[in-house]
Amino acid sequence: MRSRSVSPLDLDSYQRAARVILSNHLVTQTYPDRLALPLLRRWATELRDDLLDLFGYRLEVTETTARLFTVADRLESGIPARTANDRTFDRHRYAYLALALAALGRAGNQITLSELADHVAAEAAQVPGVTLSTDRAADRDAFVDAVGWLAARGAIVLADGDAGGWASNPDAGEALYDIDRSVVVALFRPPRALQHLTSVRTLLSGEKAPQDDDLIGLRTGDPRETARRMRRALVERPVVYADELTDDERLQLALPRTAADVEELTGLVAERRAEGIAMIDPSGRMSDIRFPSTGTVSQVALLLAGEMADRVLDLDAPGLPRRPLPESNQREVIARLDAAIPSAGIFEELAEHIDPADHDDDTDEGDRPEPALYSMLDDAWIAAAVDELVLRFGRTFAAQWQADRQGLKRNAIALLHRLQLIRVVDGGVLVLPTIARFRGVVVSIRDRTAQSELFDDPVPSESHENAPVEK
Template sequence: MNAPSNPAVAPLDRAAYQRAARVLLNSPLITGTFPTADALPLIRRWAGPLREDLAELFDYRLDLTATTARLSRVRDAFDPSQPARAGAQLDRPFDRRRYAYLCLALAVLGRAGLQIALSELAERVAGEADRIDGLELSLDRQPDRAGFVDAAGWLEARGAVRLADGSARRWVDDPSAGEALYDIDRDVLRALYRPSPVLQHVDTARALLYRPQGVSRDTRRRESAQRVRRALVERPVAYYADLAPGDRGMLRNPGPAAEVAELTGLVVERRSEGVALLDVSGMFSDRRFPGSGTRAQVALLLANRIADRVLDPDAPELTVLAPDPDRGQTWVRALDGAMPRADLITQFADDSDPADSADPANPAGHSVDEGDTVDDPDGAATAGCPLLEDGWLRSTLTELIDSYSTALSAAQVADPARLLDSALALLAELDMIVRVPGGVLARPLLARYRNAVVSVRPAAEPAGLFDMGG
């Protein structure tokens, strides 16, 4: 089944239009240099039909300026799988401290002139950080400087600031000897910071999530379809078990997935556990898997071993557990517990908690249409996942290290616990596992990589003192 295409896009232009949609969904902020120099002209060419389709299919809003394109998305749930990243290979997820530095840098840059020195930006961010309990930016500490420069580098990559002179890395190594000067792009700064609610009016993290407003049956069905389409493009797999009861029937309907496939050019794959959109172009993801790098390769090997263990008919039966349906609320409570309250304007804050009045059969609070089936004949809501215990994971990684030690660095071999944690974190981000106390729960997507083959290249050995060139 093919969904009807936008009549403003000619059939011969469909591939170019789909590429524009993929670029925008993958990079909601587009500037003259980010993610590539040709991205902004591509989006501007198709701005009209993109704006219509994204609003209709996802309830997203596309805003354009002379130098930016900004896709304002809505979130139905908190998702820890898409962190900001630092490093040349984007292999270092931001921690809370880096996120705080990033937010404070945005605030400082918004009040700055046309240029700012890195040291001045750091000093002003440090002054703001001193006003926040538990946060510090000490310019005398190299780890603090490195974390701050990661945040500045994230802004530089998107064009909010542009290096005019100097070197940020030299400043990190020695602030007395190094310096950097940045030009500030105000259009990009305004596009970056576009909160929907006034943050001083928000007293719970739930207020940052999308809340259905539907009253009529047709409106509720449209919102359900939009939630399902958002799940398809925001998650590696849209599992039935992860959706509210009223949305599972919508996902089983071929229409929403076909419409997303028509917009993006992706291929729909349906399984008994859920629906995935396969990216045959290799260009529609914040990270590729399988991928290069030790972390991705170890994660692939581990996924392969987990899938083999789950599907081994001769091995002892594994314990099966259902992922905690309340883990989203756990994230909400953690965010609420860390939220600063000093500047909260309580008379405007919405202190109602949707969870307080949630239907136990519909804990996500989504509208359920009278025509939808809310009973669960195939057990999607209670589907369990096999548990792989920590001891098995550690011993399996030890075997992998023994087998592939030539491809690993000495530091990785010496710290298997850190290597295991890094690989499991990647698999969790890709929704292949759910981490639980005592182990991990294997999700169905792992089975795709059961027969994966890893090509191992020996790690480069450092040259010895007396090695001679040929």
């Protein structure tokens, strides 16, 4: 590892650079901030070697961009693109994003928002199931969200006007953007022509891009590739549970050097338990989800996690039903995505036809360990727990959630599921071991006593056991 040759005085800077590129994948002159790109350029040579050696990732750094080309081991549904207001992208926003990126690649140095919308609308009309009508407010909002995603990363820079004004009234509002062509090119650099793909399986790590000559030969059974796959899991997943791994993967995860290599490169701290490993970021900046955090949903999720941990670990309470984790749905997801590939757009002469048997997502029967069992809390228990939290702390919640207990419960459970603290199943949730970190959450609320006169002596605030604080 090149990081071992970095002086102790510079190691913190090098590890910050590694965390920046691993958490963003694309860095520009303004995204995620103006300090990130100079930091990466300083350590480009060392990072390029270490990221390839440890993870199989390819790093390209230019004067204006840094782009990390990662390797996918499985399809993830819990990490969608998000708008500036933290709304998840739906299929129309993804379609508008792809079509806008294509239009920007053919445009000049500047483009107006209405002109870009016209290009996207014309292209969308040729895609079954996708339309963009500037007469519909919902379409305009979705399109502006896609444009905002590009603007946040520096692909386009607002020169004049306001996108929000155009979204409200396209006849009265307008926006003019400068196009940064280097960012546009860096954003979409697929290792293969998409018109040559007949299955999404080809994009997973079992098949390497033709230009990745140094990775050719590293396949699923190769110990070096298994080690890479485990390091990728450590930096990409909130928790790596041993129960979800094959025998070879559990062996690699158990080896001290697997997590130690990630610690040395990134500065993350490995928290090791019998059930698996979680990489903890003391800086709190590498994860796309900060938890615990502010906001009603995050605080209720923290409180609910504490209640779940207390219930599961309560030896005096009646026993809970125990269930194994549900089977992976990778085959189903792949089949659904493959069914959506437009056959008319595939160049059959150059298409890559693969045999699904060569990319089986499930392990052989002999490679399957006895599945672990996890305590299950049913929907009735969760609803009662949320009701109790609302009763005790509801006056501190944001107004929109005080009257929407179902929405609050749904969003809190979704957050805990995304953090791999629980697994949502039919009828309730399975409580995963990491949730024990949040047992016995200490909370307090600071009440302010009203003063009858302007210059009364201040009355000390009274502390109660009510508002979440970070563990």
